[in-house]
Amino acid sequence: MMEFMEGSHAVAHSVKHCRPEVIAAYPITPQTHIVEALAEMVANCHLDAEYITVESEFSALSACLGASAAGSRVYSATTSQGLALMFEVCFNCAGMRMPVVMSIVNRALGAPLSIWNDQQDSISLRDSGWLQFYAEDNQEAADLHYLAYKVAEDRNVLLPAFVCFDGFILSHTYEPVDMLTQEQVDSYLPKYTPVQRLDSADPISFGLFASPEYYMEFRYQIDQAVKGAAKTIASAGREFGEMFGRDYGDLVESYRLEDADCAIVAMGSICGTVKDAIDEMRKDNKKVGLLRLRSFRPFPHKEVRAALSGVNCVAVLDKNVSLGTKGAVALEVRDALYGQQVPVLDYIIALGGRDVRKKDIRAVVDMAGQGKGDLFYGLRQELVS
Amino acid sequence: MISLRELRIHGRGGQGSVTAAELIAVAAFAGGVYAQAFPAFGVERRGAPVQAFVRFDNQKVRLRSQVYEPDYIIVQDSTLIRDVNVFQGLKKGGIVIVNTEKALTYPIPEGVKVITIDATSVALKHLGLPITNTTLMGAFAAASGEIALPALEGAIRQRFPGELADKNIAAAREAFEFVKGVS
Structure with a gap:
């Protein structure tokens, strides 16, 4: 249904439809209305998720990483300096092959301090192993979250993904967005089934020490997964197009x-x-x-x-x-x-x-x-x- | 064919310019028009000059720049005219709505229509507060024809609870009738 919404709220609603089980965010500037809206949904029992308010962006993504390792579908959102503070955890998410999805509301990095838009923040994480999608409008910003989870969680991919959309220019703009219903999203995005997860009954570890005999092979496999994600994007994007009329199969x-x-x-x-x-x-x-x-x-x-x-x-x-x-x-x-x-x-x-x-x-x-x-x-x- | 029309709202932080842009766009969308509303992104402080924008079109709006050549301008606070060139870029045949209780003594660009309304008094009468955005929305609906009064009332009701919505709607209606009377 066509609704007239602010970009951040459109994204918050599409994230809700993805049924994240754990959301962690640091609610300070730079932050957006997305996590504010999600916090309200959780507080009002409109979304059944664990909402963790943490003391920094580093902790926000660390909490997501841990929850993802435990087998949950997780979500966070950040921007500019917040993303910069997540740098180390970003590499760990990709290295441990955790399908974390995060909205990046693109903004400039300091210094000099700027609250305004450019794409330096996400671009600066281009080597981290996260998939990066960029939206032209709020419709795409909302839809790409469905695609991001579908692709990230695919067992041929298993990588984290950024959904990037321009700060203020999209996040603070009101325009019509065709919001899918929960039933529609459920039919596209199944419940997350982790390939491996932390389980005390069947213990495994993630992100351990890799000596020079092993490290490069890990990096090679991540690289192969990023490259190979194109195929999954094509099929998941086409499927979205067939179901809802907006085809995201082309990169x-x-x-x-x-x-x-x-x-x-x-x-x-x-x-x-x-x-x-x-x-x-x-x-x-x-x-x-x-x-x-x-x-x-x-x-x-x-x-x-x-x-x-x-x-x-x-x-x-x-x-x-x-x-x-x-x-x-x-x-x-x-x-x-x-x-x-x-x-x-x-x-x-x-x-x-x-x-x-x-x-x-x-x-x-x-x-x-x-x-x-x-x-x-x-x-x-x-x-x- | 009528194509893109643009509105620029000048106000001061705290006067509700961004809300005005949003609600005008909501009303336009309810009337079947493609609308886009956004603020001039800045560090918002109470009293500082602020701007907000609305685009109206019969097709999807793709343009993302700020509004430089508006068809319509709303000035929430006439003291802004001293500090900011609020008329800048206004199209020939454009419409300006200024909130003032006095006649304008500032030079008005040629070929534009200026409507002055004492929105502060209207707002004080209905709301008990000098918050003029809903009043000026009513004036805009009458002057521009871009949005219908019932759609505007719907947008206000969607935004404000019960009695507060009634008061804002009464202010918008009075301004609507006033502008219909003078134009």
């Missing part, structure tokens, strides 16, 4: 790319503005298209290569920067296009909440046409010279 979305000369590559809410800008540019006979990445981990190298095979230039919008080199998306796209002659230009954009308008997208396309790129877009020169 990328192409928009007006068929005959495009210039392709923009981006992730998240900025893609809405990009699509509107593309429609305008098309009216001026500028052949521009968009390749939107819904999954950043696994990274869809093959799909990127196929989608961008016919274009003359690629402009990547990065809401993050790997300081000292480029944006993380541009680096991956260049890797995907290695050996092809198409120039890939990077634009670091919208860091720390700087607003992006359609005219900015047009300006980027113009710059890309002139071969000008690999820069921070829209800098206030008087502040940096």
